[in-house]
Amino acid sequence: MLTFSCGAEAPPPSILLFVIDTTRADDPALGESRLETTPYWRRLGEEGLVYSRSISQAPWTLPAHASMLTGLLPSQHGVGWVSTRAEDALVTVTERLAEAGYETLAVAENPWLTPTFNLLQGFDQNFFIRQKGLTAEEAVAEWLENRPAGAPFFVFVNVVDPHAPYQGHEACRLPDRLALDEARALNPGTHPELCVPADPAELEVMRTLHQCDLTLADEKLRRIHGLLLEQAPELISIVTSDHGEHFGEHQLMSHQFSVRNELLAVPLVVHGLAGIDPARIDAWVGTSDLAPSILEWAGASPLPGQEGRTLPTRPEEGRERAVVSEYADYVSLEASTGMGRRLLAAGRGLRSDCGPDQPVFGSMRSVIRYPHKAIQYSEYDAELFDLSKDPGETRNIAEENRSLLEELLALLPEAGRVPNPSPELPSEPAPEILESLRALGYLEAEESDPSKTNGKE
Numbered sequence: 001m002l003t004f005s006c007g008a009e010a011p012p013p014s015i016l017l018f019v020i021d022t023t024r025a026d027d028p029a030l031g032e033s034r035l036e037t038t039p040y041w042r043r044l045g046e047e048g049l050v051y052s053r054s055i056s057q058a059p060w061t062l063p064a065h066a067s068m069l070t071g072l073l074p075s076q077h078g079v080g081w082v083s084t085r086a087e088d089a090l091v092t093v094t095e096r097l098a099e100a101g102y103e104t105l106a107v108a109e110n111p112w113l114t115p116t117f118n119l120l121q122g123f124d125q126n127f128f129i130r131q132k133g134l135t136a137e138e139a140v141a142e143w144l145e146n147r148p149a150g151a152p153f154f155v156f157v158n159v160v161d162p163h164a165p166y167q168g169h170e171a172c173r174l175p176d177r178l179a180l181d182e183a184r185a186l187n188p189g190t191h192p193e194l195c196v197p198a199d200p201a202e203l204e205v206m207r208t209l210h211q212c213d214l215t216l217a218d219e220k221l222r223r224i225h226g227l228l229l230e231q232a233p234e235l236i237s238i239v240t241s242d243h244g245e246h247f248g249e250h251q252l253m254s255h256q257f258s259v260r261n262e263l264l265a266v267p268l269v270v271h272g273l274a275g276i277d278p279a280r281i282d283a284w285v286g287t288s289d290l291a292p293s294i295l296e297w298a299g300a301s302p303l304p305g306q307e308g309r310t311l312p313t314r315p316e317e318g319r320e321r322a323v324v325s326e327y328a329d330y331v332s333l334e335a336s337t338g339m340g341r342r343l344l345a346a347g348r349g350l351r352s353d354c355g356p357d358q359p360v361f362g363s364m365r366s367v368i369r370y371p372h373k374a375i376q377y378s379e380y381d382a383e384l385f386d387l388s389k390d391p392g393e394t395r396n397i398a399e400e401n402r403s404l405l406e407e408l409l410a411l412l413p414e415a416g417r418v419p420n421p422s423p424e425l426p427s428e429p430a431p432e433i434l435e436s437l438r439a440l441g442y443l444e445a446e447e448s449d450p451s452k453t454n455g456k457e
């Protein structure tokens with residue numbers, strides 16, 4: 001462990017990466033948004049940098065977090081692309097910070113962020129909340145009490161309040177004065193087939209519950225940020241999400257089998273950067289930019305071969321940028337293992353009622369070079385959209401713009417590694433991890449006890 005002397009140079013800043021799982025860019029109250037669901041997040045944005053065009057490199061938890069922590073695309077880091085388990089050889093932002101003398105803590109509510117899947121390489125300590133019987137705030141407080149003073153820290157927190165099944169809370173203002181219990185009964189768990197169009201009134205109830213869950217996550221952010229600031233006034237905080245959520249757009253629910261911007265566009269705020277004025281940054285950025293940015297702000301050495309770049313911190317910087325996202329179908333993942341078979345079975349069930357016109361099968365990659373976005377599918381013709389006129393991606397203009405489409409598709413990197421299951425895959429994660437994945441809707445309910453799909457706790 002390196003030590004930091006009290007010389008003329010300021011010690012590296014402590015850093016918080018706070019991920020509110022399953023939050024769309026238009027969900028939290030950042031800037032001009034309509035609902036005051038996230039007052040604390042909003043305050044951090046007003047005092048810091050709000051990135052209005054931030055894109056996740058993958059539409060679901062595991063590969064999205066892998067891109068944040070490695071600065072790589074899914075086809076480069078391979079997590080959620082060839083395997084559900086990160087290779088030991090991957091170099092993460094955490095490992096770099098540990099080498100630079102940082103103390104590191106991970107506190108996760110999402111079971112994909114457990115040591116089973118090996119993304120949390122380099123963390124001195126990690127708490128999977130469900131195994132510890134603590135709240136996220138208690139886990140952070142306990143760690144802070146026991147850590148030796150002096151070294152800077154890197155704390156990563158993932159909270160899943162807005163993830164289905166949506167719970168809401170007593171103060172939630174539900175449509176039609178619905179009771180909370182009645183509203184909870186309308187969760188996506190009651191519409192397990194992704195392509196079944198839900199009743200618009202039910203969608204509104206689900207969206208409201210989801211918004212109320214964001215308030216719970218915001219309160220966790222307020223408490224944890226407060227605890228860390230007490231010990232590190234120079235704290236740099238990054239608050240973002242791993243992916244969004246469909247609420248009936250493209251006849252989809254949840255966050256699988258799509259690379260639409262309802263899933264890829266995520267909120268992003270950076271707070272506490274010394275010498276940087278508060279601003280709204282409209283440049284296109286990716287969440288794979290977080291790892292290189294964190295390392296630069298910490299003065300640590302960069303990661304090998306990273307796709308991401310350091311985030312612009314002034315409104316006039318970095319306007320020209322193509323941002324790539326990738327989704328590998330479960331079929332590409334390790335079908336030969338227990339985990340792979342479980343995912344495949346769940347994917348078949350979810351898509352069983354999708355019509356042939358729904359491009360939900362196979363792998364897909366998107367590239368945004370504003371105002372255009374191209375999507376390449378393994379099973380369908382590529383699509384092209386003009387986001388300035390059609391932000392909902394409903395009018396495919398590929399036919400009349402072939403050369404522009406080709407130009408965008410050429411910006412996609414080589415597809416990287418061919419799916420090739422590793423022998424080290426977790427064929428059977430621990431029961432509590434399987435149980436948590438099931439509760440979040442990733443795996444099919446056990447036939448013996450279908451009630452287990454309900455309830456986040």
Ligand SMILES: [Zn+2]
Binds near residue numbers: 021110
């Ligand atoms: Zn997630």
